[in-house]
Amino acid sequence: MPHTYQYPRAALTVDCVVFGFDEGELKVLLIQRALDPFKAQWALPGGFVRLDETLDAAARRELAEETGLRDVFLEQLFTFGAVARDPRERVVSVAYYALVKLAGHAACAATDAADAQWFPVFQAPRLAFDHAEIIASALARVKGKVRYQPIGFELLPPEFTLSQLQHLYEAVLGEALDKRNFRKKVLSFGLLAPLKETFRSAAHRPARLFRFDADKYERLRRRGFNFEL
Amino acid sequence: MPHTYQYPRAALTVDCVVFGFDEGELKVLLIQRALDPFKAQWALPGGFVRLDETLDAAARRELAEETGLRDVFLEQLFTFGAVARDPRERVVSVAYYALVKLAGHAACAATDAADAQWFPVFQAPRLAFDHAEIIASALARVKGKVRYQPIGFELLPPEFTLSQLQHLYEAVLGEALDKRNFRKKVLSFGLLAPLKETFRSAAHRPARLFRFDADKYERLRRRGFNFEL
DNA sequence: TCAAAAGTGTTCTTGATACACCCATGC
DNA sequence: GCATGGGTGTATCAAGAACACTTTTGA
Numbered sequence: 352m353p354h355t356y357q358y359p360r361a362a363l364t365v366d367c368v369v370f371g372f373d374e375g376e377l378k379v380l381l382i383q384r385a386l387d388p389f390k391a392q393w394a395l396p397g398g399f400v401r402l403d404e405t406l407d408a409a410a411r412r413e414l415a416e417e418t419g420l421r422d423v424f425l426e427q428l429f430t431f432g433a434v435a436r437d438p439r440e441r442v443v444s445v446a447y448y449a450l451v452k453l454a455g456h457a458a459c460a461a462t463d464a465a466d467a468q469w470f471p472v473f474q475a476p477r478l479a480f481d482h483a484e485i486i487a488s489a490l491a492r493v494k495g496k497v498r499y500q501p502i503g504f505e506l507l508p509p510e511f512t513l514s515q516l517q518h519l520y521e522a523v524l525g526e527a528l529d530k531r532n533f534r535k536k537v538l539s540f541g542l543l544a545p546l547k548e549t550f551r552s553a554a555h556r557p558a559r560l561f562r563f564d565a566d567k568y569e570r571l572r573r574r575g576f577n578f579e580l
Numbered sequence: 581m582p583h584t585y586q587y588p589r590a591a592l593t594v595d596c597v598v599f600g601f602d603e604g605e606l607k608v609l610l611i612q613r614a615l616d617p618f619k620a621q622w623a624l625p626g627g628f629v630r631l632d633e634t635l636d637a638a639a640r641r642e643l644a645e646e647t648g649l650r651d652v653f654l655e656q657l658f659t660f661g662a663v664a665r666d667p668r669e670r671v672v673s674v675a676y677y678a679l680v681k682l683a684g685h686a687a688c689a690a691t692d693a694a695d696a697q698w699f700p701v702f703q704a705p706r707l708a709f710d711h712a713e714i715i716a717s718a719l720a721r722v723k724g725k726v727r728y729q730p731i732g733f734e735l736l737p738p739e740f741t742l743s744q745l746q747h748l749y750e751a752v753l754g755e756a757l758d759k760r761n762f763r764k765k766v767l768s769f770g771l772l773a774p775l776k777e778t779f780r781s782a783a784h785r786p787a788r789l790f791r792f793d794a795d796k797y798e799r800l801r802r803r804g805f806n807f808e809l
Numbered sequence: 810t811c812a813a814a815a816g817t818g819t820t821c822t823t824g825a826t827a828c829a830c831c832c833a834t835g836c
Numbered sequence: 837g838c839a840t841g842g843g844t845g846t847a848t849c850a851a852g853a854a855c856a857c858t859t860t861t862g863a
Contacts, residue, residue: 354586355584356582356583358583359631360591360631363590400590402589402663402670407661430635430656432634432635434632443674530842534843535844535845552841553834554834554841555834555842556833556842557833558842559842759817760816760817761853763816764817765852780861780862783811783814784814784862785816786814787814
């Protein structure tokens with residue numbers, strides 16, 4: 352059943368840059384295109400926005416459909432509207448970025464939708480459309496935001512060690528951080544609750560596990576508290 | 581000449597939140613709608629995106645058509661896609677914010693397009709669509725960005741006094757700043773070139789005029805310099 | 810001579826940085 | 837017992853915050 356309009360309209364899509372953190376590296380989830388254009392090339396998960404869903408809902412739906420991911424941190428990034436970004440016709444895409452807790456079930460990495468796969472952000476393959484640009488833009492956003500909002504925890508399992516957290520920050524910011532200063536700073540907010548359990552991983556002293564206290568953060572935030580680094 | 585598509589499509593628009601600074605107040609430029617829906621109500625300048633223009637180009641075009649403004653600072657803000665934000669049909673709007681140098685020719689304020697008018701941001705009339713939300717979001721963006729990027733100068737004439745600059749920051753941030761600390765900080769970057777001329781305004785000591793050195797800023801920025809408040 | 814805004818320095822406090830060694834564990 | 841990452845404290849330095857008076861002008 353065709354739909355008719357007085358003026359031509361751009362198609363509207365959403366695309367999601369999904370970040371995960373695993374093996375000390377920042378990774379991005381890509382899917383292999385089954386159809387032309389760019390058939391068999393890697394691309395961001397995404398698709399067309401339906402008339403009866405918000406943009407956020409479209410992003411979440413496409414993410415679930417194409418990668419199986421649900422209930423993740425998701426935020427609008429930027430809208431890409433270059434005239435020829437899609438060779439077929441005019442397509443404007445609202446880009447989102449998502450942060451998922453990937454550690455632990457790194458196995459699930461390559462599963463879900465038939466041909467979804469995690470790539471190290473800085474070793475991603477050639478991408479379809481302007482998706483490389485979208486990833487660069489998402490990376491810049493995360494890099495900026497991680498310093499003044501506690502979004503880093505979205506990339507870690509609910510219980511994590513301070514070293515894991517530090518490595519995450521180092522991966523995102525692209526610079527080494529001093530261990531003692533990092534721990535001092537991050538503990539000074541009182542937002543990390545130490546657990547009794549420890550994390551045994553290898554031939555060295557077990558690390559204490561912590562949990563981010565999101566409720567407490569929310570209460571502090573309302574009173575004007577600013578998380579910083 | 582009608583256009584038909586296999587699936588229904590949302591209409592795509594741009595809306596611009598235009599900020600100006602005048603009489604120590606942050607102002608926003610609104611236009612009075614000539615047509616339904618929301619006929620005679622105030623709204624943001626904006627309109628439909630054409631198929632052969634980028635989103636930025638559409639925003640600039642609409643701004644010029646509806647307000648006469650050209651060559652202003654313009655940046656994409658956020659894309660609003662609530663399902664029923666337009667009562668007629670599904671309309672997704674890419675919002676922009678603009679900063680214009682308004683001081684001096686405050687007269688031109690109420691002119692340009694027939695029914696464009698400047699309003700103090702915090703005393704704006706009831707607005708059409710979700711435009712109040714868009715303005716709030718633009719305000720939050722400017723408030724956040726003004727601290728770490730020199731966008732404030734876009735709101736001042738090319739030559740300005742430090743008091744003007746301080747009042748601008750106070751208006752945007754919504755808090756009073758210490759005069760000596762502000763001047764020390766802002767001059768410490770070496771990005772403000774003092775002019776010989778002074779600004780005589782009233783029955784008090786004339787103020788030195790300064791000019792923001794955008795070239796120097798650009799050079800510093802490339803080398804990793806960070807403007808901060 | 811008065812009102813009104815311009816202009817100017819110092820002290821104190823706080824937070825950032827730099828830096829080196831002992832601890833608990835598995836092999 | 838040794839290799840590996842976990843964990844801790846202090847001294848220095850830089851930046852931010854607090855704060856009051858003199859100057860220049862027009863009326």
